[in-house]
Amino acid sequence: MISHRSTRLFGAVVFIVILFLILSSSPSPAALQSKGSSYAKYVPKPKLPKFDNFRFGFRPAAHKPAEQPNSSSGESKWYSDWKWMNPFSSSITLEENRSVLPPLRSRRPVYTYYDSTTTKQDGEVEADRQLLLAWRRAWFAQGFRPVVLGPSEAMNNPLYKTFHRDTLEPELHTDFLKWMAWGTMNSGIFVDWMCFPMAHYDDNILAYLRRGSDPTHITRLEGFDGALFSAERAQINKAIKVASQNEAVQKAKTIQELVPEETFLAERTKGMAHYNLATIKSRYRDVAVQIEEAPGEGKHALAKLINAHLQLTFHGTFSSGFEIIQPYLENTTAFANPALRLGALLAECAESPLPSSCPPNNGWCSPCKSGRPMKITQNTGYTNESATFAIGVLPHPYTLISLLKGSSDVTVPYIRRETGRDSWLLEATKPTLGGEVDGTARVVPFKDAVAGEYGASRTLWFTGEDLPAKDVKDSLSSSLIDDMEWHFGFLIPRKTQADEKETSDEKAKQNVLTPEQEKLQKEFGLIDEARTLLKSKKKEHKAIRDVAEAWNLADSEVWRFVRAYRARSVVERNEWQEKEKGYSGS
Numbered sequence: 257m258i259s260h261r262s263t264r265l266f267g268a269v270v271f272i273v274i275l276f277l278i279l280s281s282s283p284s285p286a287a288l289q290s291k292g293s294s295y296a297k298y299v300p301k302p303k304l305p306k307f308d309n310f311r312f313g314f315r316p317a318a319h320k321p322a323e324q325p326n327s328s329s330g331e332s333k334w335y336s337d338w339k340w341m342n343p344f345s346s347s348i349t350l351e352e353n354r355s356v357l358p359p360l361r362s363r364r365p366v367y368t369y370y371d372s373t374t375t376k377q378d379g380e381v382e383a384d385r386q387l388l389l390a391w392r393r394a395w396f397a398q399g400f401r402p403v404v405l406g407p408s409e410a411m412n413n414p415l416y417k418t419f420h421r422d423t424l425e426p427e428l429h430t431d432f433l434k435w436m437a438w439g440t441m442n443s444g445i446f447v448d449w450m451c452f453p454m455a456h457y458d459d460n461i462l463a464y465l466r467r468g469s470d471p472t473h474i475t476r477l478e479g480f481d482g483a484l485f486s487a488e489r490a491q492i493n494k495a496i497k498v499a500s501q502n503e504a505v506q507k508a509k510t511i512q513e514l515v516p517e518e519t520f521l522a523e524r525t526k527g528m529a530h531y532n533l534a535t536i537k538s539r540y541r542d543v544a545v546q547i548e549e550a551p552g553e554g555k556h557a558l559a560k561l562i563n564a565h566l567q568l569t570f571h572g573t574f575s576s577g578f579e580i581i582q583p584y585l586e587n588t589t590a591f592a593n594p595a596l597r598l599g600a601l602l603a604e605c606a607e608s609p610l611p612s613s614c615p616p617n618n619g620w621c622s623p624c625k626s627g628r629p630m631k632i633t634q635n636t637g638y639t640n641e642s643a644t645f646a647i648g649v650l651p652h653p654y655t656l657i658s659l660l661k662g663s664s665d666v667t668v669p670y671i672r673r674e675t676g677r678d679s680w681l682l683e684a685t686k687p688t689l690g691g692e693v694d695g696t697a698r699v700v701p702f703k704d705a706v707a708g709e710y711g712a713s714r715t716l717w718f719t720g721e722d723l724p725a726k727d728v729k730d731s732l733s734s735s736l737i738d739d740m741e742w743h744f745g746f747l748i749p750r751k752t753q754a755d756e757k758e759t760s761d762e763k764a765k766q767n768v769l770t771p772e773q774e775k776l777q778k779e780f781g782l783i784d785e786a787r788t789l790l791k792s793k794k795k796e797h798k799a800i801r802d803v804a805e806a807w808n809l810a811d812s813e814v815w816r817f818v819r820a821y822r823a824r825s826v827v828e829r830n831e832w833q834e835k836e837k838g839y840s841g842s
C-alpha cells in the first residue's frame with residue numbers, strides 16, 4: 257500500500273515538474289492584456305489550480321456542475337451553459353473531457369396540418385411524405401422544431417365538440433380543423449406545408465419568428481393568404497371561438513375572414529416561399545401540368561423543385577463559395593479530404609425539373625450552372641468573410657504532430673523540443689487575429705466562430721479522427737451526409753460530375769501510384785495509427801497523448817469543443833425525432 261502510494265506521489269511530482277516546465281514559457285495574462293486583445297479578459301489568471309484536478313485525484317473544494325440529461329455521446333461529454341466563452345472548459349466542469357458548450361438554442365415549434373385520411377391518388381401518399389420531409393428538414397435547419405399535426409390533434413381540442421361541421425364550406429371546415437389542431441399545442445407557429453423558409457438563418461423574419469409571438473396578437477404574413485401564423489395558444493383558441501360565432505360562418509372560406517382584422521399583426525417578408533397552387537401554375541407551369549395529370553409524379557417533381565430552390569438560396573447567400581480551412585496544407589492533405597468532399601457535394605447542382613427556375617420569393621436568383629460550380633478555396637486560416645462558407649477539419653494535437661513529422665515515432669522529448677505549441681489554432685486564426693497572441697487568447701474567438709451567434713450558420717467544423725481517412729470520394733460516410741442534410745435543410749447531392757470522370761480515369765491507369773498518391777497513402781496510415789493510439793488504454797499511449805495535449809492546451813481544448821459540439825447536434829436531432837413520433841402526421 258505504502259509503496260503504491262509513494263510511486264503515485266513520485267509520479268505526481270514528476271508530472272508537476274514537467275507541466276511547470278511546459279507552462280513556464282507561456283506569456284503571462286498581464287502581457288496579453290497589455291497587447292489590448294479584446295479577448296484578454298477571458299484569460300484565466302492562475303493556470304495552475306486547474307492542474308490540481310487535471311491528472312490527479314486532488315479535488316479542490318469547488319463542485320462539478322450537475323450532469324445534464326443526454327449530455328454525452330461516445331467519448332464526448334458536454335455541459336451547456338452561458339459560461340461557454342471561457343478558454344478552458346475544465347475550469348468550469350472540473351473535468352478534462354467535458355466541454356462547456358453554448359446553451360442549446362431553444363427551438364420554437366412550427367406546426368403544420370396534414371390529413372392522411374383523405375382520398376389520394378396512386379403515389380400521392382409517398383410524394384406527400386417527401387414534401388413533408390422536405391418541409392421538416394428545411395424548418396429544422398433554420399432552428400425550429402417542426403411538428404406535423406393531423407385530425408387526431410384537432411379532435412383533442414375541447415372546441416371540437418361544439419363545432420357544427422355539416423353546414424360549412426369544405427375549405428372552412430379544413431381551416432377549422434387546422435386551427436383546432438394548432439390550438440391543442442402550446443404557442444407556436446402554424447405554417448402551411450407548402451410554405452418554406454427560403455433565406456439565410458439570419459434573415460429578419462426567421463429571427464423574428466424564433467424570438468416568440470406577440471402575446472396580444474396573431475402574426476400573419478402580408479400577401480401569404482393564410483400560409484403562416486404565429487401566436488400564443490390563448491389567442492389561437494380565442495380566434496376559433498370568435499370565428500365560429502360570426503354570423504357569416506356559413507359563407508366564409510377561411511377563419512381569417514371571420515376574425516376582426518385588429519386581431520392580426522401583419523409582417524412583410526422576402527424570406528419565405530409559398531408553393532401554393534396559384535404560384536405553381538403561374539411560375540412553374542410544367543410542374544403544375546404534371547400535378548394535374550398525375551398528382552403522385554407531379555408532387556415528386558415539386559419536391560425536387562423546392563429542394564433545388566433551397567440549395568440555390570444557400571448558394572446565393574454564400575456567393576463567394578467555400579473556404580476549406582487547412583493549416584499545414586502540404587502535410588495534412590488527407591485531413592482536408594472530407595471538407596473538400598462536402599464542399600464539392602454542396603456545390604453540385606441539385607436535380608430539378610426546372611433547372612433554370614428561381615424560388616418564388618427571389619425572381620432574380622442566378623440559377624445553378626453545372627459546368628460552373630461554386631468556388632472552393634483552400635486556406636490555411638479562417639478569413640471570416642461573410643459571403644464565404646467555411647469548412648474545417650481539426651486534428652488532435654498528437655495526430656498533427658505525427659503528420660508533420662511524417663512518422664508515428666513520436667516521443668515525449670520530441671514533442672517538447674521539436675514542436676511548437678498550439679500550432680493548429682495559431683495558423684487557423686492567423687487571418688483574423690494576426691500572429692502575435694498566444695494559443696490561449698485564440699480559443700474564445702475560435703469557439704465563437706464555431707458556435708457563436710454569427711459563426712454557427714456560416715462555418716462547419718469536424719474532428720478528423722471521427723471521419724474515415726480515405727480518398728476524397730469516400731471521405732464522408734453516408735450517415736454523416738444524412739446528418740448534414742438536416743443541418744443545411746436540403747438534400748445534398750451524393751455524387752459530383754467529377755466522380756464519373758475520375759472512375760474512368762482510374763480504370764485507365766490502374767495500380768500506378770503517383771508520388772502524390774503515395775504521400776497520401778502514408779498520411780492515411782498515420783491518421784489511422786493516431787486514431788488507434790488516441791483510443792488506446794495502454795499506459796504508454798495515454799502518456800504520449802497526455803503530453804501532446806498538455807503541450808497544446810489550446811489545440812486540445814478546441815478539438816474537444818468541436819467534437820462535443822458536433823456530437824450534441826446529432827443527439828439533439830435524434831431526441832427531436834424520437835419525440836416527433838408521438839404525432840399523427842409524421
Ligand SMILES: *[C@@H]1O[C@H](CO)[C@@H](O)[C@H](O)[C@H]1NC(C)=O
Nearest residue numbers: 331351352353790791792798
Ligand atoms: C478523457 O478521454 C480519453 C479518451 O479520449 C480517456 O482515455 C480518458 O480517460 C478521459 N479522461 C477522463 C478524466 O475521463
Ligand SMILES: *[C@@H]1O[C@H](CO)[C@@H](O)[C@H](O)[C@H]1NC(C)=O
Nearest residue numbers: 585586587659660661662663
Ligand atoms: C511537409 O511539407 C513540407 C513542404 O511541402 C515538406 O518539405 C515536408 O517534407 C513535409 N513533411 C512531411 C513529413 O511530409
Ligand SMILES: *[C@@H]1O[C@H](CO)[C@@H](O)[C@H](O)[C@H]1NC(C)=O
Nearest residue numbers: 640688701702704705710711
Ligand atoms: C466575423 O465577422 C463578424 C461580422 O463581421 C464578427 O461579428 C465576428 O466577431 C467575426 N468573428 C471572428 C472570429 O473574427
Ligand SMILES: *[C@@H]1O[C@H](CO)[C@@H](O)[C@H](O)[C@H]1NC(C)=O
Nearest residue numbers: 325326827830831832834835
Ligand atoms: C434523451 O434522449 C432520448 C432519445 O434519444 C429521449 O427519449 C429522452 O427523452 C431524452 N431525455 C431528456 C431528459 O431529454
